[in-house]
Amino acid sequence: MSTTLTSRIAADYASSAPAAGRRRAAALAALTASGLPTSRDENWKYANLRSLERLRFVPAAAGAPADAALLPAAVPGFTRYVFVDGRFARELSAAPGGPFATLAGAPEAAGPAPGDRGADERFALLNEAFATDGARLSVAASAGAARLEVVFLARSEAQAGTSYPRLEIALEAGARLELIERHVSAGIQGSFVNSALEITLAAQAALTHYRLQGLSAHSILFDTLSATLGRAANYRLHAISTGAQSAHSTQVLRLAGEGAQLRMAVAALGDAQQVQSTFALIEHAAARARTEQLFRGIAAGRARIAFNGKIVVDRGATGTDSQQSLRGLLAGPDAEIDLRPQLEIYTDDVRCSHGASAGKLDDNMLFYLLARGLERTEALRLLKWAFLADAFARIEVPELRRQIEENLATVLKDRALKELL
Secondary structure (H helix, E strand, O other), X not given: OOHHHHHHHHHHXXXXXXXXXXXXXXXXXXXXXXXXXXXXXXXXXXOOOHHHHHOOOOEOOOOOOOOHHHOOOOOOOOEEEXXXXXEEOHHHOOOOEOOEEEOOOOOOOXXXXXXXXXXXXXXXXXXXXXXXXXXXXXXXXXXXOEEEEEEEEEOOOHHHOEEOOEEEEEEOOOOEEEEEEEEEEOOOOOOEEEEEEEEEEOOOOEEEEEEEEEOOOOOEEEEEEEEEEOOOOEEEEEEEEOOOOEEEEEEEEEEOOOOOEEEEEXXXXXXXXXXXXXXXXXXXXXXXXXXXXXXXXXXXXXOEEEEEEEEEEOOOOOOOEEEEEEEEEEOOOOOEEEEEEEEEEOOOOOEEEEEEEEEEOOHHHHHHHHHOOOOHHHHHHHHHHHHXXXXXXXXXXXXXXXXXXXXXXXXXXXXXXHHHO
């Protein structure tokens, strides 16, 4: 990161006068010492970092209450909480209580010191230094299975300030949580969003997590997810990204307890000049842990879709079972797909497999559908739908799955029509 950018971040921090705190100050110190990533960093070469030079890092100012009509339809059975530009919107949310609390004015969370974060989590340091609010979800086994929805609404222009969504999740031993996490925009304006999510699952805890990113086509998103899984913990992650002009997600997941299980399915769709990139690092640090990693991406127009999946099996992590499947579909003559599967294994007695493929739609299948009377736009949409189906086939909430399917159908229809113009 350039010295100019480092100085501007420090100046924006001083001028924004965030609430004092040891961790906040330590995060800024660690960030200014290491700097934000650049395109020369191996795991960031696909991300669009040029926009950082013209952005403001001060938190977006609080505005008037947001209109409930800007929010996606609620999912029955899930308690909803809403944040506007990173600040809790009480008028749009259920009453705080139970497993939910806001971070504004709350004691600083425990956890690894900011300086202990890896090199790829530096945008999380930016969030920790500047975030003014956020959600803390603390679930106990005695509370029964919890079902929550957290919506982060971006409303401010990027030139006016940054939106800092922050979410901290801690599940006690044996606790259960179903979580819907949404990132959406209030309009067509371009926002700068820097999101951070920290997850800790104790022994035998189970988290089913749905992440839906549908920001406006002019927005910029940097997202960091950090998770630690204890003994026999179970984490199921379903992530679908269709929005933003440029979106980069860093996912660092550590299977620290014996028998921990991770199953993740990620889908990304890009059109025009969108950039959707993901770096996912999964560390098997204990014996008999299991991982399933699936990615499906479609790049149309001049979009770039990138997924860099790295799985590391540490010494002593015997009995590891890891499967990785990365597939990309080129749906435009100038589109680009970059898939990079990686395996690092430092022990014996493991079962690991990985595969990656990228290509265009099968002309024979398209001809088959056209020969049976389908319109070209419908045939293209059906083939793309079939390609993506693996990424959302295991979503078990009927109403949420219906919403996701309707959104994907609309996105695919719009893009299929563009291909005919």
